[in-house]
Amino acid sequence: MEELKKRAKEVKIIFFDIDDTLRIKDTGFMPDSVNLAFDKLRKKGILTGIATGRNLSGVVPEVRALNPDFYVTANGAYIVNSSGEVVYDNPYSPELAQDLVDWLKSVDSEYVFYGNNELAISKWGDLERDAMQIIYGDLKVDPDFNKSNSVYQILSLSDHDEDLVLPEKFTDKVRRVRWHLNSCDIVPINGNKREGCKIVLDKLGLPLESMMNFGDGPNDLELVDLPGLFVAMEISDDQVLKQADYVTKKVEEDGVHKALVELGIIE
CATH class of the missing domain: 3.40.50.1000 (HAD superfamily/HAD-like)
Structure with a gap:
């Protein structure tokens, strides 16, 4: 001591x-x-x-x-x-943000965008409320938020989130950090x-x-x-x-x- x-x-x-x-x-x-x-x-x-x-x-x-x-x-x-x-x-590059969205869609995962001072979610349902509502309240739904806003972080959200594996093309750009049973932060590699x-x-x-x-x-x-x-x-x-x-x-x-x-x- x-x-x-x-x-x-x-x-x-x-x-x-x-x-x-x-x-x-x-x-x-x-x-x-x-x-x-x-x-x-x-x-x-x-x-x-x-x-x-x-x-x-x-x-x-x-x-x-x-x-x-x-x-x-x-x-x-x-x-x-x-x-x-x-x-x-x-922030992510616009290209990286869109590539991540495309991947999450392909693995049947919803997602949350972190702007610098606002958030948007791809869909609002029971699973999403369980993870996000206690922290942020009701989020606006905008699956294309990234097309008109800077994105600093994306969250994956699904009942199979623990089974998702980040594709190799992303592994030198981002990493996943678990914070919830059904969700991971996807953050820049550095x-x-x-x-x-x-x-x-x-x-x-x-x-x-x-x-x-x-x-x-x-x-x-x-x-x-x-x-x-x-x-x-x-x-x-x-x-x-x-x-x-x-x-x-x-x-x-x-x-x-x-x-x-x-x-x-x-x-």
């Missing part, structure tokens, strides 16, 4: 996942201790960021109200600062939270050792082996738990605030 506290003294910026880290995904509950933690970090001059698989429109009002300094969204493909200025912008957070640090002129991350899911695994600290929530994916520097309590047990106190970052 003393070694972790020593490393924690180097922390200058902390990124937080949203779902089941800052708030409970299924209920939307976020404890008051999260607001308290952000206030204390701000007073100590420690920067904060959101690092999420959601796009910007999916960053719920209570998280925006925390006033983080950066938003790393769509698994690192679109980054803005607290003033809304674009820090990084990496696009993830890790790269997004590194872009922010590079812009700030900070070393990787000065970063700390909180997360729980498979799309947080890329962050675990960075030189900075990684804190996993108690309910995290098994691989995340195994590789984390520190494991804290669940959201409803004030896990974020407790970890920051126990590591000596705030009081």
Whole structure:
């Protein structure tokens, strides 16, 4: 623990996942201790960021109200600062977006488009509601959204999603990251939270050792082996738990605030 506290003294910026880290995904509950933690970090001059698989429109009002300094969204493909200025912008090429849509249609999979600040779904049914509604509410249906909008990420959606295999022609361009039994994020091959957070640090002129991350899911695994600290929530994916520097309590047990106190970052 003393070694972790020593490393924690180097922390200058902390990124937080949203779902089941800052708030409970299924209920939307976020404890008051999260607001308290952000206030204390701000007073100590420690920067904060959101690092999420959601796009910007999916960053719920209570998280925006925390006033983080950066938003790393769509698994690192679109980054803005607290003033809304674009820090990084990496959409699919129009050709790649259409090729992915054609493949998903050929394997009987529905799909969701992530624009920079809006979403569209190919079809709206029970399976799609089960995966998406709790996060985004009702999505507009537009199977051709990609033809008139930039696309930063596509989600596959089907009852056979676990059986889908990405065709070889895509394997040097994108990869699939599971987040739901019936859905995977399809992200650029070099696009993830890790790269997004590194872009922010590079812009700030900070070393990787000065970063700390909180997360729980498979799309947080890329962050675990960075030189900075990684804190996993108690309910995290098994691989995340195994590789984390520190494991804290669940959201409803004030896990974020407790970890920051126990590591000596705030009081």
